[in-house]
Amino acid sequence: MKQLVIISGKGGTGKTTITAAIASMAENAIIADCDVDAPNLHLVLEPEITEASDFHGMEIAHIDTERCTGCNICIENCNFDAIYTDHSINSCKCEGCGVCEYVCPENAIKMINNPSGSVFDSMTRYGPMVHAELMIGEEASGKLVTAVKEHASSLAGENGAELIICDGPPGTGCPVIAAITGADLALIVTEPSLSGIHDLERIIQVTDHFRIPAIVCINKYSINEENTKQIEISCKENGIIVAGKLPYDTIPNKAMIGKKTVIEYADNEFSENLREIWKTVRSELCESP
Numbered sequence: 001m002k003q004l005v006i007i008s009g010k011g012g013t014g015k016t017t018i019t020a021a022i023a024s025m026a027e028n029a030i031i032a033d034c035d036v037d038a039p040n041l042h043l044v045l046e047p048e049i050t051e052a053s054d055f056h057g058m059e060i061a062h063i064d065t066e067r068c069t070g071c072n073i074c075i076e077n078c079n080f081d082a083i084y085t086d087h088s089i090n091s092c093k094c095e096g097c098g099v100c101e102y103v104c105p106e107n108a109i110k111m112i113n114n115p116s117g118s119v120f121d122s123m124t125r126y127g128p129m130v131h132a133e134l135m136i137g138e139e140a141s142g143k144l145v146t147a148v149k150e151h152a153s154s155l156a157g158e159n160g161a162e163l164i165i166c167d168g169p170p171g172t173g174c175p176v177i178a179a180i181t182g183a184d185l186a187l188i189v190t191e192p193s194l195s196g197i198h199d200l201e202r203i204i205q206v207t208d209h210f211r212i213p214a215i216v217c218i219n220k221y222s223i224n225e226e227n228t229k230q231i232e233i234s235c236k237e238n239g240i241i242v243a244g245k246l247p248y249d250t251i252p253n254k255a256m257i258g259k260k261t262v263i264e265y266a267d268n269e270f271s272e273n274l275r276e277i278w279k280t281v282r283s284e285l286c287e288s289p
């Protein structure tokens, strides 16, 4: 079984548009929305949830009021002002450091699991999908990405799937690292804006560092053909394959509004370009060790 992750560095370059299109062309695949901070693949693929499970990001403190003598040592030692004067915990402020549990002379504090999101196993018209949501204000999205990928792997095992397609998060931080971990290939969707080029360089440093083979797709290339050329030259110099280019077009927006993938929405040059990109991605996946 192979794992493809679609990432970009810069947000809004078209990862989800391209992931949804690939999901509609791939066969025998599991789709995983690893953009857990701002998931939107479900808007196009309209999954029906078959199972929901709680996600516990990090532990937070809990005070047993029966044991507590009110000495305030915990309040004095909490660096996050997370303990109220009535010795209850502000769950939004608690960082789960465990200092209060350590200093409490009455052993009145325990660290407990804090539900901070959900993972959903679902079914779409293109096969099983895993997605997730974080509760408002919750962090630990890297751990939630890992949970989504674990669910996707076990669904892949149950269904005998040959491929997991992960829509990755933007950026280069912890959630991205969680998303690319174990991937056989990263498809980097970039755009020829200055920030797109800058973030392309940064995300390639990340994939290089973790030794994940990467190829590039230049989306919205027509917004700046000079910069597009620059990206192509730089990829060539660095031995990175450019799987294809897509022009700026109204099709992706119209398709998204109609809850369709670009492949479902249009049968024209734009969708043909996407089919060619998928062919290249598939052959690179087959060649990955």
Ligand SMILES: Nc1ncnc2c1ncn2[C@@H]1O[C@H](COP(=O)(O)OP(=O)(O)OP(=O)(O)O)[C@@H](O)[C@H]1O
Binding pocket: 008, 010, 011, 012, 013, 014, 015, 016, 017, 018, 035, 038, 040, 170, 219, 220, 246, 247, 248, 249, 250, 252, 253, 254, 256
């Ligand atoms: N080739 C294109 N031409 C014009 N608009 C496009 C093109 N590709 C994508 N878009 C539009 O750009 C916007 C962002 O696309 P999309 O949501 O796929 O990006 P993303 O990288 O997944 O974003 P995020 O970082 O927020 O997850 C959407 O409105 C989409 O319709």
Ligand code: SF4
Binding pocket: 063, 067, 068, 069, 070, 071, 072, 073, 074, 075, 087, 103, 104, 105, 106, 107, 108, 109
């Ligand atoms: S340190 Fe322990 S006993 Fe003291 S106020 Fe905090 S919870 Fe209560």
Ligand code: SF4
Binding pocket: 060, 061, 077, 078, 079, 080, 081, 082, 083, 089, 093, 094, 095, 096, 097, 098, 099, 100, 101
């Ligand atoms: S676990 Fe850390 S952050 Fe949370 S209440 Fe205790 S001392 Fe404060």
